[in-house]
Amino acid sequence: MAWTELLREVPDFPAPGVLFRDVLPVMSDPDAWHEVLDGMEALLKATGAEALLAPEARGFLIAAPLADRLTIGLVPVRKPGKLPRPILREAYSLEYGDNQLEIEATVPLAGKRVVVVDDVLATGGTVTACARLAQRLSADVVGYAFLIELKALGGRDKLDLRTAEVMSLLVL
Amino acid sequence: MAWTELLREVPDFPAPGVLFRDVLPVMSDPDAWHEVLDGMEALLKATGAEALLAPEARGFLIAAPLADRLTIGLVPVRKPGKLPRPILREAYSLEYGDNQLEIEATVPLAGKRVVVVDDVLATGGTVTACARLAQRLSADVVGYAFLIELKALGGRDKLDLRTAEVMSLLVL
Numbered sequence: 465m466a467w468t469e470l471l472r473e474v475p476d477f478p479a480p481g482v483l484f485r486d487v488l489p490v491m492s493d494p495d496a497w498h499e500v501l502d503g504m505e506a507l508l509k510a511t512g513a514e515a516l517l518a519p520e521a522r523g524f525l526i527a528a529p530l531a532d533r534l535t536i537g538l539v540p541v542r543k544p545g546k547l548p549r550p551i552l553r554e555a556y557s558l559e560y561g562d563n564q565l566e567i568e569a570t571v572p573l574a575g576k577r578v579v580v581v582d583d584v585l586a587t588g589g590t591v592t593a594c595a596r597l598a599q600r601l602s603a604d605v606v607g608y609a610f611l612i613e614l615k616a617l618g619g620r621d622k623l624d625l626r627t628a629e630v631m632s633l634l635v636l
Numbered sequence: 637m638a639w640t641e642l643l644r645e646v647p648d649f650p651a652p653g654v655l656f657r658d659v660l661p662v663m664s665d666p667d668a669w670h671e672v673l674d675g676m677e678a679l680l681k682a683t684g685a686e687a688l689l690a691p692e693a694r695g696f697l698i699a700a701p702l703a704d705r706l707t708i709g710l711v712p713v714r715k716p717g718k719l720p721r722p723i724l725r726e727a728y729s730l731e732y733g734d735n736q737l738e739i740e741a742t743v744p745l746a747g748k749r750v751v752v753v754d755d756v757l758a759t760g761g762t763v764t765a766c767a768r769l770a771q772r773l774s775a776d777v778v779g780y781a782f783l784i785e786l787k788a789l790g791g792r793d794k795l796d797l798r799t800a801e802v803m804s805l806l807v808l
Contacts, residue, residue: 495707521693524693536666537665538697540660
């Protein structure tokens with residue numbers, strides 16, 4: 465079965481008016497999930513990424529196997545209070561509310577080519593905050609990679625794409 | 637550098653009196669992280685696991701690449717409100733407070749050999765809740781795998797080990 469057939473649409477989750485794209489059923493099917501990871505791996509390889517940044521928590525599920533396949537570092541970006549200090553913090557807005565994200569300030573990212581990885585590109589708030597955190601650590605953000613890009617929400621327009629590209633397996 | 641040398645100890649985090657073992661610096665070093673994943677992969681292979689269960693969020697970082705390597709399903713166990721319904725929920729106590737965990741009720745785990753994967757075995761509350769969720773979906777929990785087991789906290793004694801084993805890369 466193609467991985468796209470395993471995607472589940474959940475109306476009004478996690479908030480009224482939001483159509484949630486549930487990628488978890490894909491992860492329960494090892495062959496479908498390999499298809500996803502193979503596709504993402506090919507996209508990332510072309511970027512020459514030296515590290516992946518992933519926002520908690522679904523981003524971890526995708527970025528962790530990709531960092532393993534590419535033998536590059538994985539840097540988790542977390543919600544407030546989850547990481548021991550010293551940390552850097554960025555506030556951002558997302559499709560359903562405001563939030564903050566943190567990164568360990570000691571992560572050696574200076575001068576490294578970094579790609580931000582998440583499951584879905586919606587309004588772009590989460591990955592923009594990730595990119596800002598990477599830039600504050602003097603990383604070179606060269607791309608944003610997603611399983612699914614939700615075109616109507618315009619997230620792509622909010623990303624700084626002068627020196628970075630957007631890669632999506634599926635555009636809806 | 638051996639992966640154990642990259643572990644960072646953080647006193648009084650996330651609560652007073654807790655000595656936090658930070659595994660994130662290991663993930664920033666691809667060779668050290670491969671060493672960890674190679675060791676975990678060997679442990680898991682011997683169990684004949686057909687799916688991995690991982691609690692949010694650090695568990696995802698470890699279980700996701702292992703499920704990819706073993707070509708088996710990955711089932712995320714999440715904090716309340718993160719998963720669309722229908723869900724199953726379990727309450728549990730942990731080293732620093734009480735919590736609840738949820739699993740998607742539609743995950744096809746019946747009759748499957750399942751291993752619960754997390755970064756650290758402390759008091760055992762989190763992984764016991766994961767195991768109960770798997771059992772409620774009629775899975776056969778055959779093991780618990782950790783990077784680090786904190787012996788003094790006695791988590792091993794709380795797990796039902798009549799038909800499951802504990803696997804830890806490092807016992808402290």
